[in-house]
Amino acid sequence: MSFQTEFKTLFEQSLAQYCQTRYLTPQQLSKTQWYQFIAQVSQQAILQKSQKNRPLTDVRHVNYLSMEFLVGRLLGNNLQNLEVYDFITQQVKQYGAELVDILEQETDPALGNGGLGRLAACYLDSMASLAQPATGYGLHYQYGLFKQSFSEQGKQKEQGDAWGRDFYPQQQHHLDFTQQVGFGGEVKLISHDKYAWKPEWIVNGEAFDLAVVGYKGIQQPLRLWQGYSETSFDLSKFDEGEYLFAEEKVIDASKLTKVLYPNDNHQNGKALRLMQQYFHCACSVADIIKRHLAQGRKLEQLAEYEVIQLNDTHPAIAIPELMRVLLDDYDFSWQQAWQICSQTFAYTNHTLLPEALEQWDQNLLASLLPRHFMIIDRINNELYHQVKAHFSDEEFSDIWQQTAVLFGYRVRMANLCVVGSFAVNGVAKIHSDLVVSDLFPAYARLFKDRFYNVTNGITPRRWIRQANPQLSALLDKHIKGDWTKDLSLLQQIEKFAKNEKFQTAYAQIKQANKQRLADKIKQELGLEVDTQAIFDVQIKRFHEYKRQQLNLLNIIATYQELKANPNQDVVPRVFIFAGKAAPGYFMAKQIIHAINCVADVINNDPDMKGKLQVVFLPDYRVSLAEIIIPAADVSEQISLAGKEASGTGNMKLALNGAITLGTLDGANVEIADYVGNENVIIFGHTVESIKQELKAGYEPMRYYQQDKVLAQAIDSLANGTFSKGDTTTFEMLVKELLTKDSFCTLADFASYRQAQQKIANFYQNRTAWIEATILNTARLGAFSSDRSIKDYQTQIWKK
């Protein structure tokens, strides 16, 4: 019997039972009850199915270690991938319910900040779909990323997200996998070169598994660890004052995984964060070894059967942890242990931003993890000799400054990762080149064959099939073969790009998706937006390097221009923002505040009717992205060149037929290569040109003085136009722009405004625009995360 037939029987029998025990008929079930019922049945089906389809393969098992997994709602995706979505849609319809409404009942688990966590989720989906054996390892935060709302004045407010308190049936609490993790204490020398670590506290790590259901594929776990202990442990014993919890002397282990740190591309060096990292790694490494040994294999063969992929440096401490286990628990020699270890780990770099590169205070690390500190020290010493042997005496000091793992009482985690891994990769071509040329030039000479590129990708199951069902249906109709499994098949619609009937169908879908978003905006903000206008979208974390402030300055300038020339011909535009700022990131929060204030003035100005609107949707998250992305006409990817490692929002938007308005940064470069320069709008400085300008001494004030339009826009932020006369509200933002402008916003302003004008002209030529949007969809196949995973397989994970 096929799975689908079995599922139908299961569904019908369970429904009868579910209703009977509640004295209800299916027609009487509420949306919540439907959700609970379908979630439970699908969970049952997943468990049954997973017994059957675990393939026996010879490839290495991938252990994907990430502090974040931004999975989004799971039920709809699981039903799609189990191929029972249409069946259930029909079933519930027959009882007067709509599956899409039912799926809205699920909470969106926000166990990540942004791109890095979402990438991890896309990769798990692709690995399961490609039958690449894999386990995701992360943390089961009690509170995910905060929920965002806006105050009366438009400032960001944060609220805890206790996602697990709601009914959440997609996870299984697995006590069989519990691990114990030590902290603090001391290290004893037992015999020559043999050490034993006696931790001061022991914490339990309990496993919560989420099933990752691949498309027509296998299921494998995302294993999330949660801290637990019966007795609380006393942190005052640490007595390192500044590092430790200012107000709390005692912490119970459940606090370890209480909350996800809300920083994206920024490290703040908190002790609890390091404890989370070690807890994550210790549980995961122990689980990997347990599974390896249970298969009757020897630890000597670990690298042959297992690879541990580090998603950024956040799990870097797994390297000394594996060394510790091999040395202390299994009596390996240093050379043997290092041989195994350095063939097992692979490291993905996600950022070049100095403020995001993790470094830990040596004393903090040594007090929390004394044995690990010793091991890191030895790694550093071995490296010292290697560098000495490899470079001339003249060069040595400079090279050592760059390559040392321990330097200036700091532990440099990125360096630890490079030294301890057999492969290091960046996440887009331009970024991988910069990793070699700017971040690790000395390492690139020392370890010649260690550096790779794997351009990021996104899963087409979520980012078209689920987010854009109408476009999916159109693609199904016009493409031979299953594009959901092989996204390169999208090429086939290229031949319809000029076809009038296809253009009409494609444009109608965009229009329907814009209407769906307009309804959401009306529901959230009470604002009616013009669906004939260009939907110009910037949705991502708020960070100065992503330059939402550049977008804002152009909006202000446009507003001022329209006020000064009421009869000017304009292409109506709705600027749409969504995104959160880290609670401690003052400048990013001020930019959010400014956008809300500017939106308030513009949206309430009758002169702007039919011309200009500004929308800021609160609480950006995966489920909101799924509504905004299919509705976008323009995709704002305007980071300063060299700062955005890849971006993945850019891929989701282009795939759904938005025209990229972007700098030559991250994956924008490759997107432009694939879709062709006539189908994107590129502007601004390049990596090279901005380097030169900075070298010559960048002065933002010069741009301010030479560009009246720019000056007027900045002045209006300073003089209270958008803050009810209060000239202090945006003082810091204005000061930053005029005196430092760390991300060269002013240097790209004029070029950005020209690019925006190009967009307006382009949009007016309807057929040319639609053709370009179709070509964006047709040519984006390479950005499937299936392609990324295949790249990892052939370049890095191969035996």
Ligand SMILES: *Cc1c(COP(=O)(O)O)cnc(C)c1O
């Ligand atoms: C894709 C995605 C991101 C990443 O967006 P970028 O534009 O690449 O920074 C962040 N958050 C969510 C919810 C996403 O879906």
